[in-house]
Amino acid sequence: VLKLDLFRIEGFYHDRGYLRVKVLEPRIDINQSAREIHITIPIEEGPQFRVKSLDLKGDDTISPDEIEKRILTKVGDVYNVSQLRQDILTITDLYGQKGHAYADVHPTSKLNDKDRTVNLTIEIDKGKKVYVGNIEVLGNIKTRDNVIRREFRLKEGELFDGSKLKRSKQRINNLNFFEDVKIDTHRGQDPDLIDILTTVTEKPTGTFSIGVGFSSVENFVFNTSISQGNLFGNGQTLALTAELSSIRTDFSIAFTEPRLNDSEVSLGVSAFNEDQDYLSFDSKSTGGSFSLGKNLTEYESINISYRLANVKMSGIAAADETESFKNETRLTSRISPTFVHDSRDNFLNPSTGWRHKLGFELAGLGGSKFTKSVYEVTYYRPLIGKLVAAAHARVNYAEGYGGETLPSFENYFMGGATSLRGFNIEDVGPKNSKGESLGGTKSLLLNLEAQYPFSRSFRGFLFLDGGNIYGSGADISSTDTNFNLGKMRSSIGGGIRFLSPFGPLSFAYGVKLDRKSGESAAEFHFSAGSAF
Known part of the structure; x- marks a missing residue:
């Protein structure tokens, strides 16, 4: 162990430019009376070296300027051995994207002790172009071969591309059917062929779960679901869910075919019965929906859905009734196009990438007439070590048309584990004369997180949230009738997320930064599913 530590110390100095460092034999003193061992490691660090010149010797396949833009080592920087190793992998990947899977990158460093500099030469032998040979899939007992193969961005016989191979692994992982996905490459029968072996370890995709949570508004929350995320091994999803609390009773059934006949077209149908106390x-809503989607590019897709619902409003006191806010039954019939750009590296535990969502709803194909719009963006970026920064924002806007106002049951509400943590729906937005939340026609939400993955399935996070619901009501002292950044509720807190056999689970505790009279100081939240 001590010898390994000596090598680590030497590597530490090499990464900081001390290329002549000498880590000498340690001196070990044993104090038997105190039962202690004192270890002294003499170090002669020597001079610090910087990069004086960088000479890239290759060909015109990739220009030196393009390579220099992609690598971390720059002229004038302190020489860093680990950084140089990473640059070698980067250059190898660049040539791999051009079909040169066996490119050889060899660095040579000439040290100048007089001026403490290094002349760095990187020689590149691209080798021959190679093509994809056989693609084999092993380990899939239940999942059909085509479900995995259709996620591959490479096809047998085409020019090899290392970036497409990496993306293929991401897509297979994002299916969420497998505990582990390994992709190995080896030379094929011919020198210009490369075979790809994909080995998967399946995990249970059918679940039956029962959960219990608690919140100050809903009291105890019971949820149960029966779902199969890989129905008959075809990659289809069938889910039946029920959620019960003191203010809601929701039931739904949904079926999704993500790749209709192995095409880029998806199909979804659902039916629901929802009873919500706002x-x-x-509001009691019964209906169903139908959707079609299509992948436009590697990271972009479009979806068009139709939703029909019969909604019954009740529980409104006679004194509070208005033309647009009264006890009645209304029909809503809407069509909703949605555009999504999603470049996250992992859907369940992302560490890098963007997700943009732009959606629009047009209701009035019979029944109430209104429109709703949403723009949502999420960004993930690695910070230091395993630490990941996450930023999320969402803006909503709704209004009636054709002489109608937006039905109250279509208002936006905010508060809870997946929106403004530390608050519940009682706290946010316009209120009536009794102090009850009315919801609003506009909403704005901002979330910032610092996440640390303790393991593949367990990560902790700290957050700062801000947001509000905007609209009209008897009491708008904590909000406004229109978007107003000066009227944002805010909170701070932390929590954990756990990838359980039943799906993602989240526990969070948020503390209000702008507590109002009559509000609790903080809220505890439990949720199933992804945060954003």
Whole structure:
């Protein structure tokens, strides 16, 4: 162990430019009376070296300027051995994207002790272009071969591309059917062929779960679901869910075919029965939906859905009734196009990438007439070590048309584990004369997180949230009728996320930074599913 530590110390100095460092034999003193061992490691660090010149010797396949833009080592920088190793991998990957899977990158460093500099030469032998030979899949007992193969960005016989191979692994992982995905390459029968072996370890995709949570508004929350995320090994999803609490009773069934006949087209159908107490009124909704989607590019897709629902509003006191806020039954029939750009590296535990969502709803194909719009963006970026920064924002806007106002049951509400943590729906937005939340026609939400993955399935996070619901009501002292950044509620807190056999689970505790009279100081949240 001590010898390994000596090598680590030497590597530490090499990464900081001390290329002549000498880590001498340690001196070990044993104090038997105190039962202690004192270890002294003499170090002669020597001079610090910087990069004086960088000479890239290759060909015109990739220009030296393009390579220099991609590597970390720059002229004038302190010489860093680990950084140079990473640059070698980067250059190898660049040539791999051009079909040169066996490119050889060899660095040579000439040290100048007089001026403490290094002349760095990187020789590149690109080798021959190689093509994809056989693609084999092993380990899939239940999942059909085509479900895995259709996620590959490479096809047998085409020019090899290392970036497409990496993306293929990401896509297979994002299916969430496998505990582990390994992709290995080896030379094929011919020198210009490369075979690809994909080995997967399946995990259970059918679940039956029962959960219990608690919140100050809903009290105890019971949820149960029966779902199969890989129905008959075809990659289809069938889910039946029920959620019960003191203010809601929701039931739904949904089926999704993500790749209709192995094409880029998806199909979804669902039916639901939802009973929600919004405190200022009750809403019971029964209906169904149908959707079609298509992948436009590697990271972009479009979806068009149709939703029909019969909604009954009740529980509104006679004194509070208005033309647009009253006990009645209304029909909503809407079509909703949605555009999504998603470049996250992992859907369940992302560490890098963007997700943009732009959606629009047009209701009035029979029944109530209104429009709703949403723009949502999420960004993930590695910070230091395993630490990941996450930023999320969402803006919503809704209004009626054709002489109609937006139905109250279509208002936006905020508060809880997946929106403004530290708050519940009682706290945010316009209120009636009784102090009950009415919701609003506009909403703005901002979330910032610092996440640390303790393991593949367990990560902790700290957060700062801000947001509000905007609209009209008897009491708008904590909000406004229109978007107003000066009227944002805010909170701070932390929590954990756990990838359980039943899916992602999240526990969070948020503390209000702008607590109002009558509000709790903080809220505990439990949720199933992804945060954003």
